[in-house]
Amino acid sequence: MNGLRAALRVEARKAATARVLQAGAVLLVGGAGVLGASLTAAVEAGNDQVAAKLGQVAATDGWPLMVGTVSQIVAAGALLTFGITLSWVFGREFTDGTVYGLFALPVSRTAQTVAKFTVHFGWSVVAAAALTGLVAVAGLAIGLGGLDDSAATGLGRLFVLCAVSGLVAAPAAWAATLGRGPMAGIATTIGLIVLAQVAVLAFPSGSAWFPIAAPALWALRPDEVTVAQLALIPVFAAGFAALTARAWNRLQLDR
Amino acid sequence: MSDRLRIDDAVRAYGPATGVLGVSLRVEPGLVHALVGLNGAGKTTLMRATLGMIRLDSGSVRIGGVPVGRMPASAWAGVGHLIDSPFAYPELSVRANLEVAARLRGLSARAAPEAVDAAVDGMGIARYERTRASRLSKGNRQRLGLAAALVADPDLMILDEPTDALDPAGVIALRETLRERADRGAGVLVSSHHLDEVARIADRISVMNRGRIVGTLDRTGAELERSFFELVLRDDERRAEDVGGES
Numbered sequence: 001m002n003g004l005r006a007a008l009r010v011e012a013r014k015a016a017t018a019r020v021l022q023a024g025a026v027l028l029v030g031g032a033g034v035l036g037a038s039l040t041a042a043v044e045a046g047n048d049q050v051a052a053k054l055g056q057v058a059a060t061d062g063w064p065l066m067v068g069t070v071s072q073i074v075a076a077g078a079l080l081t082f083g084i085t086l087s088w089v090f091g092r093e094f095t096d097g098t099v100y101g102l103f104a105l106p107v108s109r110t111a112q113t114v115a116k117f118t119v120h121f122g123w124s125v126v127a128a129a130a131l132t133g134l135v136a137v138a139g140l141a142i143g144l145g146g147l148d149d150s151a152a153t154g155l156g157r158l159f160v161l162c163a164v165s166g167l168v169a170a171p172a173a174w175a176a177t178l179g180r181g182p183m184a185g186i187a188t189t190i191g192l193i194v195l196a197q198v199a200v201l202a203f204p205s206g207s208a209w210f211p212i213a214a215p216a217l218w219a220l221r222p223d224e225v226t227v228a229q230l231a232l233i234p235v236f237a238a239g240f241a242a243l244t245a246r247a248w249n250r251l252q253l254d255r
Numbered sequence: 256m257s258d259r260l261r262i263d264d265a266v267r268a269y270g271p272a273t274g275v276l277g278v279s280l281r282v283e284p285g286l287v288h289a290l291v292g293l294n295g296a297g298k299t300t301l302m303r304a305t306l307g308m309i310r311l312d313s314g315s316v317r318i319g320g321v322p323v324g325r326m327p328a329s330a331w332a333g334v335g336h337l338i339d340s341p342f343a344y345p346e347l348s349v350r351a352n353l354e355v356a357a358r359l360r361g362l363s364a365r366a367a368p369e370a371v372d373a374a375v376d377g378m379g380i381a382r383y384e385r386t387r388a389s390r391l392s393k394g395n396r397q398r399l400g401l402a403a404a405l406v407a408d409p410d411l412m413i414l415d416e417p418t419d420a421l422d423p424a425g426v427i428a429l430r431e432t433l434r435e436r437a438d439r440g441a442g443v444l445v446s447s448h449h450l451d452e453v454a455r456i457a458d459r460i461s462v463m464n465r466g467r468i469v470g471t472l473d474r475t476g477a478e479l480e481r482s483f484f485e486l487v488l489r490d491d492e493r494r495a496e497d498v499g500g501e502s
Contacts, residue, residue, distance in 0.1 A: 002328035006358040017346045101342025104306040106332040106361040253308040
């Protein structure tokens with residue numbers, strides 16, 4: 001792949017100064033952490049209304065309650081955040097008018113696409129690590145006690161759920177390319193979240209076969225999701241990444 | 256030595272008189288070739304097709320003797336271009352933008368800083384090096400876009416309306432850098448909708464109208480503008496007669 005190393009450096013540099021990515025990470029990490037801690041504290045204090053909204057998770061207490069609550073928030077929140085940021089990463093080239101400068105270069109557009117996905121997923125991992133760390137600190141701060149094996153496993157699943165949400169947002173990049181701007185990708189992201197909710201409600205026993213719903217189902221009920229169902233997630237992401245690369249290669253700037 | 260750029264019978268039609276409708280032109284080493292035409296004449300479409308941004312319906316484009324479709328990726332390092340809008344990420348500083356452009360144009364991490372120094376000096380934007388592109392005036396953004404196009408010292412430059420928004424000092428800087436690079440053997444294709452300072456230093460001036468090259472201008476001749484409008488008017492009249500004759 002021509003120029004992948006240069007493309008990775010360029011995309012990393014752009015990401016490091018991108019306020020959209022910084023704001024996305026702060027809103028996701030801060031929002032999920034603070035909301036999760038306050039909802040957990042509310043349930044522990046006996047708030048029935050909050051407990052009713054959290055469903056099955058509210059029947060637990062301590063770290064499982066905290067991690068389960070944050071996982072519910074992150075299930076939709078991370079996909080929304082990463083869908084928006086990925087849409088921006090691809091769509092801003094059109095709205096900023098920089099797409100013309102990405103043609104006729106020794107760095108191929110396939111390399112540029114791979115670099116965008118790689119850097120964005122790397123950023124998702126960093127955001128997931130920050131979120132997990134913040135939840136651990138918040139749990140200690142509200143008096144959930146020390147981290148035992150079960151709590152550490154729960155936090156590990158939360159980290160994976162958040163990071164993997166960066167993968168399942170891949171269709172947003174394809175849509176932003178076809179729609180030539182971030183809005184098409186953002187609309188697609190919202191559609192994905194709705195579809196995941198519908199899949200869980202309409203097909204409760206088979207919804208884990210839906211790669212967008214599988215990460216959250218696995219994080220909340222790990223015993224009910226198979227390895228085969230989890231294996232579909234990277235296949236799904238790679239498929240949409242390939243479609244995005246194809247769309248960039250076939251792109252014509254005549255509109 | 257083969258032409259820096261050769262276009263033969265290029266067609267990309269968007270309608271009966273819109274787009275590029277059979278254009279042939281050459282840019283030889285050491286030559287500045289200006290493409291002058293009114294808005295909508297097809298200049299930008301031709302340049303986009305040359306750079307692979309759109310596909311031709313028919314015809315061919317060769318860069319350095321190699322058909323564009325078969326050019327190895329590395330060969331694009333020898334082509335610098337500015338089409339439509341400057342290559343400038345608003346959140347990056349002028350220097351960071353140029354370093355990004357240098358890396359994308361094949362320069363190594365070691366070679367890029369020196370090339371960036373030369374580019375900012377060449378386009379007179381050294382004092383804005385640390386300024387974010389979003390804070391630049393339109394003219395300075397254009398200078399940044401031109402510096403990005405030229406940063407890797409290309410053999411062929413394709414610049415669409417490069418004097419847009421430039422002040423007189425910017426036009427002179429551009430004119431001098433293009434002339435200097437052409438004198439070293441580079442080829443330059445530059446477009447304009449009027450006979451600006453850059454078009455006037457061209458070695459060859461082709462006039463484009465409604466998708467076709469309708470003639471050339473002698474830059475040493477008097478009343479260049481009048482000759483330009485005469486060519487355009489004559490072409491419009493001829494087409495009107497053709498349409499009248501058909502109906």
